[in-house]
Amino acid sequence: DARVTQTPRHKVTEMGQEVTMRCQPILGHNTVFWYRQTMMQGLELLAYFRNRAPLDDSGMPKDRFSAEMPDATLATLKIQPSEPRDSAVYFCASGLVGGGGNSPLHFGNGTRLTVT
Amino acid sequence: RKEVEQDPGPFNVPEGATVAFNCTYSNSASQSFFWYRQDCRKEPKLLMSVYSSGNEDGRFTAQLNRASQYISLLIRDSKLSDSATYLCVVWSGGYNKLIFGAGTRLAVHP
Numbered sequence: 001d002a003r004v005t006q007t008p009r010h011k012v013t014e015m016g017q018e019v020t021m022r023c024q025p026i027l028g029h030n031t032v033f034w035y036r037q038t039m040m041q042g043l044e045l046l047a048y049f050r051n052r053a054p055l056d057d058s059g060m061p062k063d064r065f066s067a068e069m070p071d072a073t074l075a076t077l078k079i080q081p082s083e084p085r086d087s088a089v090y091f092c093a094s095g096l097v098g099g100g101g102n103s104p105l106h107f108g109n110g111t112r113l114t115v116t
Numbered sequence: 117r118k119e120v121e122q123d124p125g126p127f128n129v130p131e132g133a134t135v136a137f138n139c140t141y142s143n144s145a146s147q148s149f150f151w152y153r154q155d156c157r158k159e160p161k162l163l164m165s166v167y168s169s170g171n172e173d174g175r176f177t178a179q180l181n182r183a184s185q186y187i188s189l190l191i192r193d194s195k196l197s198d199s200a201t202y203l204c205v206v207w208s209g210g211y212n213k214l215i216f217g218a219g220t221r222l223a224v225h226p
Contacts, residue, residue, distance in 0.1 A: 033214065035216075042216070042218040042219060043160070043203070043216045045214070045215075045216075048214070056213070089157075091159055091160075104150050104162045104165060104205075105162075105205075105214065106162070107159035107160050107161070108159060109158075109159055110159050
């Protein structure tokens with residue numbers, strides 16, 4: 001059963017440190033999303049890639065967040081420097097868009113980030 | 117106005133009850149629709165896609181009303197295990213935007 005894989009599952013770090021979260025999308029999927037979820041905000045879209053190109057990162061604080069897809073099997077989300085308000089669960093999701101069909105998104109287990 | 121709106125609930129229902137959730141969307145050009153389920157501290161998981169003609173999967177029925185721009189989810193014979201948050205999801209903007217509703221919380225009690 002194909003899965004989206006996210007690492008690490010949990011991350012505790014101190015304010016000011018760099019955090020890197022990784023995601024391996026399902027093989028063959030051409031879209032990757034990064035979402036952040038807190039109790040207060042629900043699911044917030046941070047970034048969206050299609051065929052490795054960023055299509056929408058308007059939800060991402062540009063001064064400290066960056067998202068990349070160095071290749072089709074890896075998406076990264078970095079926070080530098082991290083702040084306590086970044087504490088949340090970060091989900092990666094992948095899907096297939098185009099070619100006459102569109103699949104729903106499949107989510108990874110998430111990275112639970114705590115910044116102290 | 118949010119692009120996708122849901123009643124946050126919670127809906128508290130006894131086992132065996134029938135419960136319905138609605139979700140409205142603002143972009144009339146939206147193309148695809150889904151219901152996801154999210155358990156506490158877990159990732160969202162696809163429950164079912166929503167087709168124009170309506171579709172059923174066991175105790176779950178999803179319907180789309182394009183004229184009124186809403187989708188619905190009906191759960192019959194509720195089980196304790198149905199307790200979760202149900203998220204309405206809409207593709208729009210030429211498949212350039214995937215928007216999640218804030219979710220409707222369901223609690224099924226004995």
